[in-house]
Amino acid sequence: MHSLLIVDDQIDLADDLAANVPWHKAGITGVYKAYSAQEALDMMQTEAIDVVITDIKMPGMSGLEFISKVRAVWRDVKLILLSGYSEFEYARTALAHQVSDYLLKPASDQELLEAVQRAVQELDEQWRSVASARRAQQTLKENLPILRQSLLLDLLNSRRFRPAELARKLELLRLPFTTERPVSLMLVRLEDHFDQYEHEDLSLLEYAFTNIADEIFSDEFHTWHAKEVHDYWVFLLQPIAGGASGAEEAEPPHPPAGSSSRAASDADEEPSSDSQLLPSSSSPLERKAAMLQHYVKQYLKGTISIILHETCRFPEEISERYDSLLIQFLQRIGSERELLINSTHAVERGTARHLAQLYEPPQLLHLLEAGQWQPLREKLEAVFTALDKDWADSHEHILEVYHTIVAAVSCTVHKKKQWLSELLPGEYERFVSGMGFHTIAQLRDWTFQVIDALEAHYASVRYDSRQDLILQIQAYVAENLADATLQSIADHVYLNPSYLSKIYKLETGEGISDYLFRLRMERAAHLLQSTNLKVYEVAERLGYQKTSYFIKLFKDRYQCTPQEFKERAGRP
Incomplete structure (x- = not known):
């Protein structure tokens, strides 16, 4: 029809x-x-x-x-x-x-x-x-890698197939896997060097990487790989029937024995049998994985991290094992490189704590609103330094920093009556798709790219007098919080206090007095929670001459006295 x-x-x-x-x-x-x-x-x-x-x-x-x-x-x-x-x-x-x-x-x-x-x-x-059948076969051949990846991703994402249907798909895609033998699962992260390439060049490097992996494993294992949603490479490995999977092979240099997370050795050396090799108790799969790290570093000039699980039933257990490996990998998203981890040796994490530097005043949002670019960069540097020092292996803390930054940037841009998609078109996809960073360095670089773009934009665009006025007010308050009053702010910007208050409320939705009160209370809460200052000392720092008045305001805000607030925070 x-x-x-x-x-x-x-x-x-x-x-x-x-x-x-x-x-x-x-x-x-x-x-x-x-x-x-x-x-x-x-x-x-x-x-x-x-x-x-x-x-x-x-x-x-x-x-x-x-x-x-x-x-x-x-x-x-x-x-x-x-x-x-x-x-x-x-x-x-x-x-x-x-x-x-x-x-x-x-x-x-x-x-x-x-x-x-x-x-x-x-x-x-x-x-x-x-x-036609001929065209269908040709199309199948041309799209075989894509179809294989798609089927593996379906299995990893818990899609169920009837045994006969799965067997038919495996045969159609020329995958020599069988449900009669267990498989091993390996998750690989391509690290910083690979992130420097544009999409087309990276695709060529990834093609070379998968070829190297196939070459290393193919003498003992059937291999099947796919790139998953977090940009990790997943390898499904099944021992070849009758193969010598336990045979010894030549090995490249490897890190010292006894660590479940081993850094690969310098790739400029040739494989040898010296003391740098993996211990003899290492499994054939671990030794093959270490060889992959070595040859990727030697020939592609990049590093990779690998986490693996040696035995699981195919296909029943691979989705669960994949989720487990992924969680362990994401927990180590930070600065560690060239990891080689056997999931049976995973180390328990300690107790989580909050990242204090992220929330200490002045907050990211206030610095962005005031356009204080240098203090903003200094605060972010402190946050990333603390993150790298204390939580380099915590994906959750990196995620916390990412979402805090995204929220602050989004709020600032929207308060200025603009759209992220128009103001930051080059970075907008990252805001939409969510965090896809594999390292703290990547998150840091992206953050400062966004800050640089915002600063350049606001420096090049002439805002109307009201917007300029708001920025002047917020910058003055940030530098003079203890002494700032409606009158002192009006004197600073050469405007009548009544008119100034009206304009500020119209543009921000918040009165100047409310703005000053909110900032002082937030600063007070931080000082009480993170220092040993007495209540009267905190009051003096924030410009309150009468401690009793400060206590009343604080209690109205937080439903407890400053002293009670200190005690809850574990401060004397």
Whole structure:
């Protein structure tokens, strides 16, 4: 069943052709009309059109321009041109756009019907060819790597197949895996060196990496690999029936024995049998994995980390094992490199604590709002230093930092009545897709790219006087919190206090007095929680002359006295 679109600016002619020609004889079941080229293009966006009959001479967009636009988007649509001109140039242009027929006006109904029949026959033959067994086999061969990856990812994501269905898929994709033997699972992270490449170059390096892996494992294991959603490479390995999976092989240098997380040795050395080798108790799979680290470093000049699980049932257990390996890997997302971890030797983590530097005043949001770029960079440096020092192996803490930064940036941009997608188009995908960083260094680099882009934008764009005024006020308050009052702020920006208060409330939704009170209470809470200052000392630092008044305000805000707040925080 096919559909036909008739395009002609002569409304009567288009209506007549649509209504009076027996198109069903040509296999047409749906007939559409358009009275201009643009109307036709709009219609093709919503309707599945197979054959188009169009006039050449039309006001606005000509028929030749129209077929050019059609061919650019709908390459399989059959085009038939109607023209009152027999010039060679028209015919030559039509041929260039692979027009099925070129008919001179006035064309009879029979001529039009035969032209459409020929177009429909061409379409049918074309799609029969696509569906042929030979074409299907060729397509399968060309897409075999993609189809294999897709099936493995389905299994890792807990998709269930009936045994016969899975066996058929494995055979179709030429994967020599069987449910009768256990498999090993290996998760590989490509590290910093690989992140420097653009997508096309990285794809070539990943292709080389998987070839090296296949070469190393293929003498003892069937291999099957895919790139998963976190950009890790997953390898499914099954011992070859009758293979010598326990055989000794030449090995590259490896880290000292006795560690479940081993850094690979310098790749400039050749494999040897000295004291740097893995212990003899290491499994064949561990030794193969260490060889992979060595040769990737030697030939691709990059490092990889590997975590593996040696035995699980296929396919029942691979999803659960994959989740377990992924969690262990994400826990070690920080600064550690060239890990080689056997999941049976995973080390328990200690007790989690909050990252204090992230929440100490001045907060990221306030620095961003005030446009204090250098203090903002210094605070972020302190956060990343603490993160790298204390929580380099904690994916959760890195995630906490990422979401705090994203929230602060988003809030600041939206308060200025702007869109992230317009202000930071190059970084917007990261905001949408979520954190995909593998290291603290990647998160740090991305964060400072965003900060640099924001600073450059706000430096180059002239804001109206009200926006400039808000920035001046927030910068002044940030530097003079203890002494700041509505009058002192008004004096600083040379405005009447009443007018200043009105403008600030209109632009931010928060009165200046409320703003000062909120910042002072937040600073007070931090000082009480993180220092040994007395209550009266905190009050003095924040500009309160009467400690009793400060205590009353604090209690109204936090429903407890400052002293009670200190005691809850474990401060004397």
